[in-house]
Amino acid sequence: MLNRVLTMELGNDKGLRSTRNLLKLFYTFILPNITAIQFAYVIHSIPFIDHKLMLIFVLYLNLLVITIIQYSAQKKIFSSLEKEVLLKFIPNKTKLFIKYRLFFLIIKFNLPMLLFSSFYFETFIRAHTLLFTVFALFSILVIMIFQMYLAIIIRYWTNTMRAVYLQGLQILIFLLFVVLLSGVSFTPVLFLAMLDRYWGETISTLFYINALPIIITVALLAFISISLIILAKQINMRVLVLNRNLSFNLNTATLEKIQAKVYGLDLSRLQKLLFVKDIKYVFRNSKVQITLMGVYHLILLFSIIFFFLDISENEMGIFMAKFYLALTIGQLILSYILGVSFNDVLDFKNDLSVVGNYHIKLSETNLIREKIKILRAFVFPKLTITHIIFILTLLLLNQYMLALVYLLNYLICFWGRKALELFRVKTANQLNSERGFLEFVNFIIIMVIAFLLMQLLNSSDDNIYFFQLLSLGSVLILYFYHLFVFKKKKEVNVHVGS
Amino acid sequence: MWEVNQLTFAYDDKKTVLDQVSFKIETGKIYCLLGVNGSGKTTLFNCLSGFLKSNYSLDKYFIDNKLLYIQDEMHFYKNLSGLEFTELIFSLKDKKFDLAEFDRLLSKLKMNDYKNERISAYSLGTKQKLVLIIGILLNYQYIIMDEPFAAIDFIAAEVINDVLKELKEQGKAIIVSTHQLDIAQELADEILFLNDGKVNQIINNFQTPRELKNYIRLYI
Structure with a gap:
């Protein structure tokens, strides 16, 4: 099963014996994460960045990445299950297959952002100790589990929900996407603020943030994740395989x-x-x-x-x-x-x-x-x-x-x-x-x-x-x-x- | 008349699938290609239509303008409606599209409701019918159909039978591969029986599907 998923990720069936594949794994799964950690420290050290604004921007980026990953999971991973030959012969492995696919997607696209955010936030925590580093790594794990099970539950809902509710849900998700994307306009604001500070030679002053809201958010996410895991245990995974026609016939x-x-x-x-x-x-x-x-x-x-x-x-x-x-x-x-x-x-x-x-x-x-x-x-x-x-x-x-x-x-x-x-x-x-x-x-x-x-x-x-x-x-x-x-x-x- | 002479084909030089196959196709007739699984029916069609390179070659004009090969798995643009897809194929071939005739054929094949429906919503049988309509509208002289009755119900099969007979009356030649002996016995003017890489061309004088079946048993 893992071999099949690796083949899909690497684009060939040569596995880990091929040097090219090992390099591909390094470039895809390791290098971006190392770069993300380095980048967090680089950003923190730039004197004319408005870090308060930057912290909000990083939070926004995380929300955007989570949303894009959920969208990609539905659009790319779940919609391709129907054609997956392996699942036709061993349908009892559906759950494992889905989990592996989602795991690789999250590791590839979400982990660098999470590592960047954790290490960047960490520099603003007063109690900058080993304890917070452990907590940050735990948070990353919680968010990844949350992402994985949320994707499974969303697919289950879209495949089983009544058409009327489904259209309502689609409109809601669509609006959420538009609101989130409107946040892109925040980028020029950030650049403007940076330029203002650069021209005015304003140097950032040292400040700390309160870790409590972060801890509460992670605890809440952990609670939701556990609920989603319990919920996912009760569903029939075969329901996730079939593709339901979700498109609106709007006149375009x-x-x-x-x-x-x-x-x-x-x-x-x-x-x-x-x-x-x-x-x-x-x-x-x-x-x-x-x-x-x-x-x-x-x-x-x-x-x-x-x-x-x-x-x-x-x-x-x-x-x-x-x-x-x-x-x-x-x-x-x-x-x-x-x-x-x-x-x-x-x-x-x-x-x-x-x-x-x-x-x-x-x-x-x-x-x-x-x-x-x-x-x-x-x-x-x-x-x-x-x-x-x-x-x-x-x-x-x-x-x-x-x-x-x-x-x-x-x-x-x-x-x-x-x-x-x-x-x-x-x-x-x-x-x-x-x-x-x-x-x-x-x-x-x-x-x-x-x-x-x-x-x-x-x-x-x-x-x-x-x-x-x-x-x-x-x-x-x-x-x-x-x-x-x-x-x-x-x-x-x-x-x-x- | 289309004459195929001593067509030979082998995959990778190992096993000869088609061994000096010869037969004649006349316009105004329906031919049914019969053969057991793996006998090379699809390979023969692929060679005839130029998708596989064999020692037999047809001239390009014939392949592009006179011959339609409806494969068991045709490709579509599934986000287009049946009408849009047909119009696109006509535009790509730079031919004039007759909407009134298209509507008539839709009606004949009981596909009116599907005209503006996206192809993604079509069943396998409905897709086969759409390709047949395109083939009729493009006015090909020779139509080859690989297993057209495999995925459709008996009512749709009857409708297609009628359309094929109508095409025959218009002077077209149709070659259909099928495993359904009742259809072959009812539809065909001649039977092309493919066995051991060779084609035996016989006039369809069989009175019942059982007679045809017995003949094939004797052959194998």
């Missing part, structure tokens, strides 16, 4: 048409047909996902533009250009991660099968381009519109050299976005090369880009253009490397006819 035709028109402009006839089909899929597949992405983009777009137009002319220097570059790169990386949730629409195996059924010719290149457009329409940030506003504003203020800095930043981000989109689509279709040397070269290019971007962010006003051009060149190299070199060679499967 107008939105589908607008999206298809805006983003499908430069696609060929065939690509456009598939693009429209995929747009329909995304809108119909999950209303929650699509609304969240919409809210996320609106908040980011408006907060960034509003913030830019709000700052005075004196502050609009090179520093702000670098600040926006860092912010955009952060968004791009976040979008790349969020792109995972679109893997089902990015995977074109079914497209090839459908068109193959009717002998319709369609090349992989056509499909890759079409899927990239899907990512751009729903996931990646709207770079062009924000940068047009930036550059036009600067041109109106006669700040031509600064406008050039923003233009070069835009080009870096534009090609970076293209490279990330291509990488995401290729990853979803297992089209990246598995040759060790090519993977190593890919890693080196990414490291060089990271190094050059760091140099760019630390550059003086005189040599900024030099580092901008170098960064742009390296990003272009990454894109073309992915386009022409870092790809899997096609396996030709020819049967023998004598």
Whole structure:
């Protein structure tokens, strides 16, 4: 059973004897946790961070991560149970299988956040003793158990609840998601506060927080977890396997048409047909996902533009250009991660099968381009519109050299976005090369880009253009490397006819 | 007429599944392909439709425009409705879609309620019917169907039988693989019996399914 789950996590059945798999486990399950602990201490040591605001933000992030994990558990893990062959032959292992799958999901995505939060909070506890460290680790365990059993109970409810109550529950969860995601707008507030303190050279003063509310919250969670465990013991796990149709049939035709028109402009006839089909899929597949992405983009777009137009002319220097570059790169990386949730629409195996059924010719290149457009329409940030506003504003203020800095930043981000989109689509279709040397070269290019971007962010006003051009060149190299070199060679499967 | 001559196929050079298979398909006739499990019926269909590479090759125009192969497991875009899916296939093939004819066929196959329903809500039999409708609308000359009656009830089977007979009247050739001897005996003009990698083509003069069964027993 554990072997099967490991195979699913690692993407192959070579198990722990393969060095590649051991590395994958290290990168996925160990490195993020070590980084999270380090990051907690780094954040604590930055003098101009408003830690009171940061503590609230960390709490909010935890809520967001918990919600996203619950959503992923329902959408990815439980919905795939029906197709799991193993469970058809040994149905009595359903409970164990579900628990393993949830365990890996939580360890992968929740543990780093929990470790970061615990170690960050710990630095603000007066009684900073071994006792609190033990308590923090206990809290992490409680939250993980809570997550696991909450996911099981939610699945049970959604599969057994009467349709009317279920729709009510869905609306409630949907609203919760929207409220939580609106908290993303908190991020620019945090950055603004940081900038204010940086400009004003305000240093954080040492303060402590009361541990009692944390202890009460964890105790409450522990109590709820025990209740959920008792509840889960009484349910028939087989009920969790079947997929119930939970989608609302809302009319999204107008939105589908607008999206298809805006983003499908430069696609060929065939690509456009598939693009429209995929747009329909995304809108119909999950209303929650699509609304969240919409809210996320609106908040980011408006907060960034509003913030830019709000700052005075004196502050609009090179520093702000670098600040926006860092912010955009952060968004791009976040979008790349969020792109995972679109893997089902990015995977074109079914497209090839459908068109193959009717002998319709369609090349992989056509499909890759079409899927990239899907990512751009729903996931990646709207770079062009924000940068047009930036550059036009600067041109109106006669700040031509600064406008050039923003233009070069835009080009870096534009090609970076293209490279990330291509990488995401290729990853979803297992089209990246598995040759060790090519993977190593890919890693080196990414490291060089990271190094050059760091140099760019630390550059003086005189040599900024030099580092901008170098960064742009390296990003272009990454894109073309992915386009022409870092790809899997096609396996030709020819049967023998004598 | 479509003539298949000495088609041979083997998986991985080990066992020859199809050994110099030859038969003739005439338009305006229904053929039933019979054979025990593992005899190579699906392999034969895959070779005929170009999904498997064998020594027998058809010209591309024939495969793309004259031949429809309805596999036992067809692929769909399940979040589209039957109408949307059909329209998409027509657009991808760059052919004109006849909505009135589509409606007529839906009605004939008792699928009116499914026109705007998403395919994810369709049963296996309903999906088979949808593919058949697409095949009829695309006006293929030769239609190959792998086990079309395996997942459908006897009423739906009767409706499909009627549609196939109508297609035959229109001058199309239909090859159907099935294990249901009663359907084969009733529907087929000729029987293609696949055994030991060879096809025996016989006129369907059997009066009852039992006669057909006895013939097959003798052969095996």
